[in-house]
Amino acid sequence: MSHWASILSTAAKVNLLILVVSAVFSWSSLSDRVPEFALTKLEESDIKDDSRKEPITEDDADPEDLEVFYPTHQWQTIRPGQAVPAGSHVRLNLQTGDREAKLPDSENGKSDTREERRKRLGKVDVDSNAFTSQELKKVLAKMKESEKAERKAHEEEVRKKFRPIEQLKEEFEKLNVKMETDYEIMVKLIGKFNSSASTLDEKVAALYDLEYYVHQVDNAKDFLSMGGLQLMINGLNSTEAVLKEHAAFVLGAALSSNPKVQIEAIEGGALQKLLVILATEQPLAVKKKALFALSSMLRHFPYAQQQFLKLGGLQVLRSLFRQKGVETLHVRVVTLLYDLIVEKMLLEDSQHGDQMEEKIQQYRQVKLVPAVVEQDWCVVVSNLLAMPEHDTREKVLKTVGVLMAFCKERYRGDQALSTTLSLLRSEYEELAAEEQREGDKDGYFKELLGSVNTIIQELR
Numbered sequence: 398m399s400h401w402a403s404i405l406s407t408a409a410k411v412n413l414l415i416l417v418v419s420a421v422f423s424w425s426s427l428s429d430r431v432p433e434f435a436l437t438k439l440e441e442s443d444i445k446d447d448s449r450k451e452p453i454t455e456d457d458a459d460p461e462d463l464e465v466f467y468p469t470h471q472w473q474t475i476r477p478g479q480a481v482p483a484g485s486h487v488r489l490n491l492q493t494g495d496r497e498a499k500l501p502d503s504e505n506g507k508s509d510t511r512e513e514r515r516k517r518l519g520k521v522d523v524d525s526n527a528f529t530s531q532e533l534k535k536v537l538a539k540m541k542e543s544e545k546a547e548r549k550a551h552e553e554e555v556r557k558k559f560r561p562i563e564q565l566k567e568e569f570e571k572l573n574v575k576m577e578t579d580y581e582i583m584v585k586l587i588g589k590f591n592s593s594a595s596t597l598d599e600k601v602a603a604l605y606d607l608e609y610y611v612h613q614v615d616n617a618k619d620f621l622s623m624g625g626l627q628l629m630i631n632g633l634n635s636t637e638a639v640l641k642e643h644a645a646f647v648l649g650a651a652l653s654s655n656p657k658v659q660i661e662a663i664e665g666g667a668l669q670k671l672l673v674i675l676a677t678e679q680p681l682a683v684k685k686k687a688l689f690a691l692s693s694m695l696r697h698f699p700y701a702q703q704q705f706l707k708l709g710g711l712q713v714l715r716s717l718f719r720q721k722g723v724e725t726l727h728v729r730v731v732t733l734l735y736d737l738i739v740e741k742m743l744l745e746d747s748q749h750g751d752q753m754e755e756k757i758q759q760y761r762q763v764k765l766v767p768a769v770v771e772q773d774w775c776v777v778v779s780n781l782l783a784m785p786e787h788d789t790r791e792k793v794l795k796t797v798g799v800l801m802a803f804c805k806e807r808y809r810g811d812q813a814l815s816t817t818l819s820l821l822r823s824e825y826e827e828l829a830a831e832e833q834r835e836g837d838k839d840g841y842f843k844e845l846l847g848s849v850n851t852i853i854q855e856l857r
């Protein structure tokens with residue numbers, strides 16, 4: 398009671414109303430983030446702070462799945478789920494409630510400075526596609542903001558429907574879902590997924606919601622102790638593609654930067670199953686999530702990298718370049734490769750004390766580069782320079798850059814590559830000049846031009 402009293406005294410009525418609306422409106426839809434989601438947001442910090450921010454984590458919502466929005470100099474409406482490239486201006490149109498974005502005006506186009514580009518270039522990973530995680534967070538935060546605005550529009554309606562705040566409290570208590578902890582929610586979701594009484598849709602919805610919770614390191618550990626991780630691993634060879642897909646999604650989220658989960662997952666056989674998915678005929682959506690989970694499994698975990706090589710994982714990834722219909726995975730594979738190579742290099746270059754020695758020993762046993770050269774990844778990677786998207790090329794150029802030390806001879810004899818590089822050089826010379834005319838001295842295209850020129854020079 399006193400808890401409620403304190404909440405009610407500090408809560409803006411609006412906040413409670415918004416929460417009620419979100420609970421009521423999402424109640425009927427299983428594929429929404431379940432009502433529990435909206436209600437667990439009813440934590441004190443949320444209620445006190447009107448400008449509350451959702452705790453959006455680095456790999457939130459598998460940004461791979463965000464569709465890309467291509468901004469112009471005009472404001473354009475962003476469709477739900479679309480992600481906006483770094484540096485775009487985003488606003489909420491208060492009349493329509495739509496989110497809109499455009500390219501920055503050149504006089505204040507400083508939002509895309511060389512420094513920001515640098516940060517972006519410094520951090521390429523499979524999951525962030527063309528965007529820094531910062532950018533994605535911002536975009537996601539915008540989306541939430543506009544959701545909030547939409548809810549506000551319903552406020553009046555709800556004010557009529559619901560009785561005074563005192564009765565609201567009772568409504569909440571009747572719903573009996575207040576103040577559930579993440580732990581309790583995960584137990585329920587796992588139960589839902591694991592129950593033979595659940596329909597396929599209910600299982601998928603449970604996985605979809607679990608993915609949200611396991612992002613948090615502590616939740617992921619709880620998930621482990623509840624037996625959830627093993628259920629996901631078993632789900633990887635479900636006969637239902639949609640369950641495989643979502644199990645891999647949850648797994649990838651739980652694995653991200655979580656050594657404890659990484660160890661358990663590899664011991665539970667996750668690596669083999671992910672490779673089976675990638676090596677066999679599967680819907681693209683399933684492969685995509687399997688690659689996401691594989692990447693989360695391998696990053697910063699040299700033991701898994703070693704096992705991956707032993708199991709022929711690199712050949713499996715290589716085979717994706719011979720399959721039809723999975724072209725969208727190519728850049729992600731190359732980015733993963735880049736990350737793994739650079740991760741090892743950085744460690745070898747770093748000043749390290751004794752405690753790093755063991756890690757370095759482990760990395761020494763990851764013979765990634767020899768396998769890369771042997772399987773002729775040099776050309777697989779450089780062929781991707783022919784892709785039309787600048788962001789793709791940016792990643793590929795970086796990868797060619799790190800492969801240069803091992804692939805130089807191969808590249809020197811590659812006539813197609815030298816043609817491609819010349820074309821890229823002319824294209825970026827032009828774009829960089831235009832950029833400069835618009836007042837951006839250290840722009841994106843200049844940077845790309847620099848990468849192209851460096852490669853051309855090294856091949857002389």
Ligand SMILES: *[C@@H]1O[C@H](CO)[C@@H](O)[C@H](O)[C@H]1NC(C)=O
Pocket residue numbers: 587588591623624625628
């Ligand atoms: C899943 O269900 C099976 C069979 O009912 C049960 O034995 C198992 O403990 C459940 N697993 C989890 C993690 O709840």
Ligand SMILES: *[C@@H]1O[C@H](CO)[C@@H](O)[C@H](O)[C@H]1NC(C)=O
Pocket residue numbers: 631634635636
């Ligand atoms: C998945 O694989 C495990 C072990 O490899 C096996 O026990 C289980 O029956 C398989 N499940 C399905 C649905 O094939």
